Amino acid sequence: MPITFFRHIHMPDNDLITRISPDEILTDFVEGFYVFKAQDLSGRQLFFNDGYPVVALMQQREGGMRINVNGKTVNIGNAWVCGGMLKNIYCESSGDTAAFFVIRFHPATFFKLFNIRENIFEHNSVFDLMEIAPHDAKLFLNDFYSASSVDKKVTVAADFLSRKISAIAVPALLGELINHIEKNPHLTVKDLSKAYGVRLNYKWLERNFKKYIGISPKEYLLLKRFLNAYRSLDALSSKTLLEIALDNGYCDDNHLIKDFRIFSGQSPKAFFQDNRRA
Template sequence: MHLEVVAPSPALADYVEYYGVWEEDAEDDVPLGAPVLPGVVNGLNVLVGRSVEVAAAGEGSRVQVAALAGMVGMVTWQQLYQRQASQAGVLGIYFRPAGFFHLFGAPMAEATDPTLAVGRLAGQFAHELIERISQAETNGQRLAAADELLLRQLHCQQPMPNAIDLVADRILHQHGQVNIEALAHDAGLSRRQLERRFLTEVGAPPKLYARIVRFNHVLQLLAASPAPSWQDIAYRCGYYDQAHFIREFRFFTGKSPSNYSLVDSDFAHFFWAR
């Protein structure tokens, strides 16, 4: 698998975190897979080549992305598993916490956990993006097309960062170790107002968002340590005790820390290594 991360134009920095391009160049037809653990990144993925399917762990259902583009929203409660055919590629646009909402006005709760046809959320933009990317011959041309279309969308919408962006940034900066009441107070909102707006603009309630950010910090520390101390990681990530840490770990992975093996792949980093 070949992966590349590219920064957007500076004007888009408040709304788009990065572009990601990954390609499978194997010559056989064996489907290649990668797990997607819970993470807070919202991604708009456009297929280049052959099919991709997304399965939810613990469920029998499988979503076949057949419309060339899909919105992979925040993954909150279970592991997803993405399988794509060899010689397939994906161009992904990965947004800041409320970036997609600012650019398209779509309620982000609709994109949380499932994979959706992006036309439901981005309308004409999605159709034009698919057309431009399918016509492009190189990844450079595809990235340039995505950047151009997003800059045009930015000019049309003229969004302004707001209190929800500040709250999300604090949660990220503090690795999820926050007090929601204090965040609401500092944002000039009641807790209920914060929860309602955060769900609409980001895709999950702020408490759940903070839990996922903290869990992602666990994964980052785990990836950085060849022989991790679970007790040390639990302490550094602010869990009350070992029992609390184990409950959260089971909730997000379905396994206890001692039975878990991190899939430390570049693909996985797209979703939790902010």
């Protein structure tokens, strides 16, 4: 998703984001349905994912989205999937991008729901919805774009996902860990091991993160740490870069700059100068 989406989802009173809770049958799979009014989406926008895979649909069926991956432009259509570690990927809209409908999935159950490999995002972090639902995505999109209101679109999406549910068993401890990380985004793998003591060993942690989430625990924690640092920088805080780095679990500002270059291809200073100039 455009990184501006994550600027808004943690602001409950923000009028650019509407969150609709999923029905009980979907709560183990879907974190929430969102309508994102992308009024500030213009020019090149950094694409990012916070570890929770999403399916995003543009407002108009005839719309489309282009992404730039290390200088190569790729068309991903009006409905796409996004997840994993997005590095130096930017989006360029075409057509009407006044709003997106976003389905945000719990990471531990997303892959099982669509019966896809957990490493699917390893080499391709953004792709067309048809690639993971080739048999029923076309019918879903027909129904979705025929729906005349947000409530009806939610119903269409819920019906589409409900038909995919089967008996999916995820380790309870993994769910606990994900919730713990959400509440404490500055943790390290060592902190997790210490917090859970004898209940957790590193081999189990590494194996189950890759099995159910598709990335390592270290990579998952990196996404959280970077996103929180990005929010602090974007908020025009009076704090120095070093203070923001330390507040968000980095050992110094050089490590934050290094991560910023990995995810955006630019230093924090250059990135925000370009965005504010735009």
